[in-house]
Amino acid sequence: MTPTATQSEQDNGDRLLAGDIRALRKARGLTLAEIALKLGRSVGWVSQVERGLSIPSVGDLRAFANLFGVSISLFFSHDVPVEEERGxxxxxxxxxxxxxxxxxxxxxxxxxxxxxxxxxxxxxxxxxxxxxxxxxxxxxxxxxxxxxxxxxxxxxxxxxxxxxxxxxxxxxxxxxxxxxxxxxxxxxxxxxxxx
The missing domain is CATH 2.60.120.10 (Jelly Rolls)
Incomplete structure (x- = not known):
């Protein structure tokens, strides 16, 4: 696999992770400010995570999982081997x-x-x-x-x-x-x- 393809797959995974975090927040009727307060983070950081501009650490993902009441494994399962099938x-x-x-x-x-x-x-x-x-x-x-x-x-x-x-x-x-x-x-x- 070429470095470009690997970077593209990583970017898609980051985009899907960002979308999942945004969807979970909205489904629970929470604002960016409420999430930031509960996580002890800034509103700007949460916004950047939801837009795929900042990548949360494993500890951050664990905090998101606890906050949303989901398994942390949900955030690690974006592997789609055929690009045309993604999404x-x-x-x-x-x-x-x-x-x-x-x-x-x-x-x-x-x-x-x-x-x-x-x-x-x-x-x-x-x-x-x-x-x-x-x-x-x-x-x-x-x-x-x-x-x-x-x-x-x-x-x-x-x-x-x-x-x-x-x-x-x-x-x-x-x-x-x-x-x-x-x-x-x-x-x-x-x-x-x-x-």
Whole structure:
């Protein structure tokens, strides 16, 4: 690989990292000043990171991950071997694993990045896993059950879903559980992106 190609790949990775940090901040409704205060950094530095002009250290990325409630690995997974696929295609073996506070849940980002008006996530819920406390996000969400059994409570009403079923809700409290003995796989779409 030529030095020019290597620099170009690094620049693309830096641009994607900057876009992800900006998308996460906006999804959480935080201002540059609020992020700067929480990180103990200047507003100018945070702005430069979001524009790809400053590259955060690993320690800075860990602080961003803690602040946004995501796994730090989300920031290191921008490797796309075919330049024409960058920002367009996500290969099965190159999905970014997303952090979660819920045990029994593994999520992978199916969207190429966190930019755009929505994100698509593959969620695998372990048998017996559940979200005990309802969440309320300022989002529109939809899901398709690819396999297994999946219960979702939307605005206080439980719904049992199976393979091939789907759901959608907007701005309503929800929680979930896997009542089955097999993992439940749900393709989840969230607008705007929250990871």
């Amino acid at each position: 367009v295609i996500v290969r099965a073996g190159r999905r970014r694993v997303l952090g979660t506070s819920e045990s029994g849940l593994v999520e992978e980002l199916l969207s190429p990045d966190l930019g755009g008006s929505f994100e698509m996530v593959r969620s695998v819920f372990a048998p017996g896993a559940e979200m005990k406390t309802a969440a309320l996000r300022p989002t529109e969400e939809a899901g398709y059950i690819a396999s297994g059994l999946f219960d979702i409570e939307i605005a206080g009403v439980w719904h049992r879903l199976g393979e091939g079923d789907s759901f959608r809700f907007e701005g309503k409290p929800y929680r979930w559980r896997n009542p089955g003995t097999e993992p439940a796989v749900v393709i989840w779409v969230v607008s705007p992106p929250v990871y």
